[in-house]
Amino acid sequence: MSTTEDKHHTKQQSxxxxxxxxxxxxxxxxxxxxxxxxxxxxxPWLKYLFYASIVFAASYLTLVFVFxxxxxxxxxxxxxxxxxYIEEEEAVDEEEQAAPVVRTQEEIMASGEATFSKICSVxxxxxxxxxxxxxxxxxxxxxxxxxxxxxxxxxxxxIEKGMISYxxxxxxxxxxxxxxxxxxxxxxxxxxxxxxxxxxxxxxxxQGTPS
Ligand code: HEC
Numbered sequence: 154m155s156t157t158e159d160k161h162h163t164k165q166q167s168x169x170x171x172x173x174x175x176x177x178x179x180x181x182x183x184x185x186x187x188x189x190x191x192x193x194x195x196x197p198w199l200k201y202l203f204y205a206s207i208v209f210a211a212s213y214l215t216l217v218f219v220f221x222x223x224x225x226x227x228x229x230x231x232x233x234x235x236x237x238y239i240e241e242e243e244a245v246d247e248e249e250q251a252a253p254v255v256r257t258q259e260e261i262m263a264s265g266e267a268t269f270s271k272i273c274s275v276x277x278x279x280x281x282x283x284x285x286x287x288x289x290x291x292x293x294x295x296x297x298x299x300x301x302x303x304x305x306x307x308x309x310x311x312i313e314k315g316m317i318s319y320x321x322x323x324x325x326x327x328x329x330x331x332x333x334x335x336x337x338x339x340x341x342x343x344x345x346x347x348x349x350x351x352x353x354x355x356x357x358x359x360q361g362t363p364s
Contacts, residue, residue, distance in 0.1 A: 265334025268327050273335075276315065281338040283347025285315060290338045291349045298354030303332050 170179040172191055183190035195203075216222040223229035270279070273286075281289035292298070296306045307328050310318030319328065 261330050261333050262337065264327065265330035265332070265337075268323065268331040269334050272319075272322075273331065278343070278345075278347070280341065280343035281335060282343040282345055287350045288347040289335050290341050290343055290346060292339070292353050292355075293349035293351045294354045295351035297352075298356070300332050300336070303335065304328060307331070 169181070169192075171177070172179055175191060175193075177191040177193050180190045180192045213225065216225050221229070223233055269277075269281070274281075276284055276286035277289055278284045278286075283289070287293075287295060294302065296302050296311075306316065307323075308318060308320045310316050312318075323331070
């Protein structure tokens with residue numbers, strides 16, 4: 154408790170009382186058993202951080218409990234993502250089921266070209282002109298030029314020459330597509346062609362061969 158003298162003393166002062174040691178302002182009316190409290194200001198950054206955390210907490214709690222927003226409720230977020238995933242899977246499944254019917258020649262060629270440039274062009278040349286592997290643009294084939302012959306080579310590989318088996322690396326559809334693409338290169342006459350290898354292949358001679 155303040156003494157009468159103290160009260161008198163403070164009243165006289167227009168300025169608030171200042172602690173001699175810390176130079177901080179002494180709080181009025183905060184005195185217990187002779188221990189007085191200093192008005193010790195928080196550094197501004199800490200104070201604003203504190204205010205900001207209050208604002209954040211308030212808006213976060215509102216989102217969680219009032220709006221039950223699915224950005225902050227994990228169960229809802231999970232359900233939303235799962236639903237989107239399942240929808241996407243179904244769309245892909247449908248697309249795959251419908252694919253053999255609706256695929257256009259352009260799509261087949263695009264798929265074949267994609268496989269070719271990603272995997273085969275390293276050895277067979279960017280335009281199929283031949284490099285390590287034989288030229289695909291001439292009429293000469295080592296293992297035969299029908300779809301079946303090519304399929305055989307792609308699935309079995311010619312290991313000793315460096316052509317591996319693509320049986321487990323490509324789907325049957327991808328193999329069919331890349332064969333279609335390779336067949337389309339016939340006669341395209343790109344620059345830097347590798348010399349013909351193997352036998353001349355005549356599609357007419359092989360009956361019933363789809364080209
Ligand atoms: C690492 C190099 C390499 C890669 C990659 C490669 N090949 Fe070959 N390929 C060869 C070689 C070498 C031969 C020749 C084999 C021989 O002389 O019997 C060949 C032969 C072939 C033949 C037979 C050609 C003929 O004249 O009968 C076909 C078809 C073929 N490759 C398709 C492909 C396809 C499709 C891919 C991509 C999926 C591919 N190759 C990737 C090296 C490669």
